Amino acid sequence: EAGVTQSPTHLIKTRGQQATLRCSPISGHTSVYWYQQALGLGLQFLLWYDEGEERNRGNFPPRFSGRQFPNYSSELNVNALELEDSALYLCASSRTDYTGELFFGEGSRLTVL
């Protein structure tokens, strides 16, 4: 069974640009979560999508947005990139009724120059 897959693995952008990160959940999982992990820091909750709807959002500005598609894959968009957006962005998936059991991808490392 394939795990959670994320793309791209690495992404380099400059300040002010937009970044799009993608995530495919485990088959059968309808919930997708996004986390940000800056270098040396902890995981910060960004967004939770379930059944195509945004269910919860962390303390991030509106320039962090995303969506979930009918096949439950998801993308995270970060607009007007700032240097401090450089981080590992992790996607996780779960079944709707077992949201404590997250399965994470390997992440997308975004570098903003």
Add this chain to the structure above:
Amino acid sequence: DAKTTQPPSMDCAEGRAANLPCNHSTISGNEYVYWYRQIHSQGPQYIIHGLKNNETNEMASLIITEDRKSSTLILPHATLRDTAVYYCIVLRRSASKIIFGSGTRLSIRP
């Protein structure tokens, strides 16, 4: 969701049991104890969870005290590959978000 308290770091000799404690004194009746670990620069990995009974799987054992105010994750025969940050999280089964604290950095020494 209830808060948890974990020691910032621990070490353990290879081959010995690693016992990682977690305090969650404000846990409520419908909250589970979950454990994850994150090996350097990888996505966190779910390890185990429990409500009130002790649990065991191929990775670890989870011991929850009778009053449920604390728990211990046990890695029975620690290896160098178990070096990671271990997170103890308390939440309802269908929680709306999972907050990872700072966890315990476990170092396994040869």
